[in-house]
Amino acid sequence: MQQAIAILDSGVGGLTVVKEVLRQLPQEKILYFGDTARSPYGSRPPEEVRRFTAQIVDYFNQFNPKMIVIACNTATAFAIEDIRAKVSVPVIGVISPGVRAAIKASRSGNVGVIGTEGTIRSEAYERALKKISPNIQVYSQACPLLAPLVERGLFDGDEALQIVEQSLAPLIENALDCLILGCTHYPFLVGPISKVMGPKVRLISSAEETAREISTILYHRGMLASTGVIPLHQFFCSGEPELFKRIAQIWLNEHISSTPIVWQVPNII
Amino acid sequence: MQQAIAILDSGVGGLTVVKEVLRQLPQEKILYFGDTARSPYGSRPPEEVRRFTAQIVDYFNQFNPKMIVIACNTATAFAIEDIRAKVSVPVIGVISPGVRAAIKASRSGNVGVIGTEGTIRSEAYERALKKISPNIQVYSQACPLLAPLVERGLFDGDEALQIVEQSLAPLIENALDCLILGCTHYPFLVGPISKVMGPKVRLISSAEETAREISTILYHRGMLASTGVIPLHQFFCSGEPELFKRIAQIWLNEHISSTPIVWQVPNII
Numbered sequence: 001m002q003q004a005i006a007i008l009d010s011g012v013g014g015l016t017v018v019k020e021v022l023r024q025l026p027q028e029k030i031l032y033f034g035d036t037a038r039s040p041y042g043s044r045p046p047e048e049v050r051r052f053t054a055q056i057v058d059y060f061n062q063f064n065p066k067m068i069v070i071a072c073n074t075a076t077a078f079a080i081e082d083i084r085a086k087v088s089v090p091v092i093g094v095i096s097p098g099v100r101a102a103i104k105a106s107r108s109g110n111v112g113v114i115g116t117e118g119t120i121r122s123e124a125y126e127r128a129l130k131k132i133s134p135n136i137q138v139y140s141q142a143c144p145l146l147a148p149l150v151e152r153g154l155f156d157g158d159e160a161l162q163i164v165e166q167s168l169a170p171l172i173e174n175a176l177d178c179l180i181l182g183c184t185h186y187p188f189l190v191g192p193i194s195k196v197m198g199p200k201v202r203l204i205s206s207a208e209e210t211a212r213e214i215s216t217i218l219y220h221r222g223m224l225a226s227t228g229v230i231p232l233h234q235f236f237c238s239g240e241p242e243l244f245k246r247i248a249q250i251w252l253n254e255h256i257s258s259t260p261i262v263w264q265v266p267n268i269i
Numbered sequence: 270m271q272q273a274i275a276i277l278d279s280g281v282g283g284l285t286v287v288k289e290v291l292r293q294l295p296q297e298k299i300l301y302f303g304d305t306a307r308s309p310y311g312s313r314p315p316e317e318v319r320r321f322t323a324q325i326v327d328y329f330n331q332f333n334p335k336m337i338v339i340a341c342n343t344a345t346a347f348a349i350e351d352i353r354a355k356v357s358v359p360v361i362g363v364i365s366p367g368v369r370a371a372i373k374a375s376r377s378g379n380v381g382v383i384g385t386e387g388t389i390r391s392e393a394y395e396r397a398l399k400k401i402s403p404n405i406q407v408y409s410q411a412c413p414l415l416a417p418l419v420e421r422g423l424f425d426g427d428e429a430l431q432i433v434e435q436s437l438a439p440l441i442e443n444a445l446d447c448l449i450l451g452c453t454h455y456p457f458l459v460g461p462i463s464k465v466m467g468p469k470v471r472l473i474s475s476a477e478e479t480a481r482e483i484s485t486i487l488y489h490r491g492m493l494a495s496t497g498v499i500p501l502h503q504f505f506c507s508g509e510p511e512l513f514k515r516i517a518q519i520w521l522n523e524h525i526s527s528t529p530i531v532w533q534v535p536n537i538i
Contacts, residue, residue: 024372026402090489100484103293104477132484132493133295208373215369215401216485220359224401 001223004029004234005214006065008056011039011151011237012247013185014071017094019252020211027224029231031063037239040147042116042183046078049118053079057087059236059268065089066223069214073183073206074116077124090217097209098180099128103136105202108177110137112201114168115182117142125182139174143167143183150185153247156192164192171197178202188251234262241265270492273298273503274483275334277325280308280420280506281516282454283340286363288521289480296493298500300332306508309416311385311452315347318387322348326356328505328537335492336361338483342452342475343385346393359486366478367449368397372405374471377446379406381470383437384451386411394451408443412436412452419454422516425461433461440466447471457520503531510534 005021007014011034018032033056035041041049053075057068068083068091070076076093084091102111113125120142129136145163154160171179179201181187187205194203218224225231237244245263274290276283280303287301302325304310310318322344326337337352337360339345345362353360371380382394389411398405414432423429440448448470450456456474463472487493494500506513514532 020373024369024402026404096488097485100293100481100488103484104289104481132488133293134497135295212369212373213485215372216366216482217489219365219369219401220486228403 003066004031005067006031006060007069007071008033009072010041011036016184016187016207017071020207024211030233032235034237036237041074042118050079074118077119077122094206094210097213098206101204101209105178110176112176112179113140113182114143117144147185150188155188161192168196180204236264272335273300274336275300275329276338276340277302278341279310280305285453285456285476286340289476293480299502301504303506305506310343318347343387346388346391363475363479366482367475370473370478374447379445381445381448382409382451383412386413416454419457424457430461437465449473505533
């Protein structure tokens with residue numbers, strides 16, 4: 001099935017999902033929308049997040065995508081049920097793939113979750129973990145400073161390390177054996193995060209796991225793209241395109257060097 | 270949804286899937302059928318494997334299961350499409366979960382696959398890997414001596430190590446970065462297999478990955494069991510039950526010590 005997979009995020013965070021889709025599903029065509037003009041979503045009221053997410057899904061409609069991926073944990077926590085009710089194609093969020101990966105990975109049952117204020121306050125991870133495995137202990141920590149760091153293009157260096165250290169400090173004493181990166185921006189910060197958490201804590205990337213879940217659902221619905229067609233990806237953002245394009249090019253790197261891409265800034269707001 | 274997940278295998282191999290389902294989905298009720306009287310399936314003609322698999326699925330019908338899991342690579346390679354056409358519930362095999370995990374895990378693109386003669390000759394893994402990711406290099410090796418080793422209860426020790434060494438020798442030179450254990454018996458032999466392959470080769474267990482895929486599909490179909498009900502599992506085998514029961518108890522260990530289980534030897538052949 002040659003229609004595109006439509007992926008949306010509040011900004012550049014969802015590019016971590018895009019990178020993994022390009023790597024794990026190299027034949028799939030991608031549409032990406034980063035709502036950079038209104039990023040971050042993490043501290044916005046739920047109603048606003050729902051409205052913004054619905055606007056982007058409406059914009060995607062004209063391309064007739066075969067699947068919608070909400071590559072933003074905050075938007076998944078608040079808007080996924082609305083979007084599922086709105087469209088007829090499969091809708092994948094980033095919360096349950098990370099939940100299933102953490103359940104598979106954790107041996108001690110002590111699982112940490114970091115995310116935006118909205119995601120952590122929603123308790124979506126805790127509910128999803130305990131629904132499947134009631135005895136899991138969940139330690140959650142809102143890290144409101146991390147996504148903005150990534151949107152500024154700061155992935156390492158002293159400032160990044162210091163902010164990551166402060167943000168994760170409350171989790172250190174909890175003997176976690178895995179930590180869910182419950183915001184698609186965080187894989188950009190995997191260097192400082194693993195330095196702070198140490199080698200015994202396995203980091204679960206929503207991004208890798210979501211790409212795998214996309215693959216699973218496309219397979220079970222018979223919707224995988226066929227062999228041999230080079231896909232033409234399209235990237236959209238709502239704000240100033242230069243920084244977005246620069247971050248996308250650094251992050252996606254070899255995955256897009258030989259791939260045609262269309263960049264656009266539509267007026268949807 | 271409180272109906273059971275029905276899991277079948279040629280013998281004890283599928284218990285590796287059961288163990289992971291018990292661990293990753295502790296609220297789900299399991300029916301297991303090990304066709305120990307006719308094990309192994311690995312060198313049987315495809316038509317015979319299809320007939321045996323269909324017989325077991327017919328037997329499961331009386332329990333009205335919510336999902337059928339073919340926890341045998343040979344039966345998945347030969348019979349999954351037949352079984353999908355035959356039943357109305359989701360049917361999960363063990364090949365594509367391992368394929369997706371290998372694609373996620375491999376950085377070099379050099380993926381090894383070991384399995385029974387039937388599985389390797391069917392080229393099911395090669396086709397499934399290349400369908401999703403055409404540039405992957407697949408190195409396959411039939412290991413007909415390994416499943417019988419497990420059915421005899423020999424999981425380590427000199428004889429196991431020697432047979433594993435001989436079986437894997439042709440793969441050693443191929444600079445693999447991951448190896449798919451393409452037979453559900455092989456996780457029993459993970460000790461000797463990782464000793465022979467060395468620490469740089471990541472082993473992909475069909476069992477862990479299949480349990481996770483079961484979780485994904487149940488979630489997306491709204492079929493997960495609800496919280497708080499202690500499930501009563503049922504285990505069946507077609508042959509002599511003593512060795513089967515002993516292997517099941519050793520392997521499932523703490524996962525079944527506090528769980529009620531019914532053991533039966535029905536006459537289906």
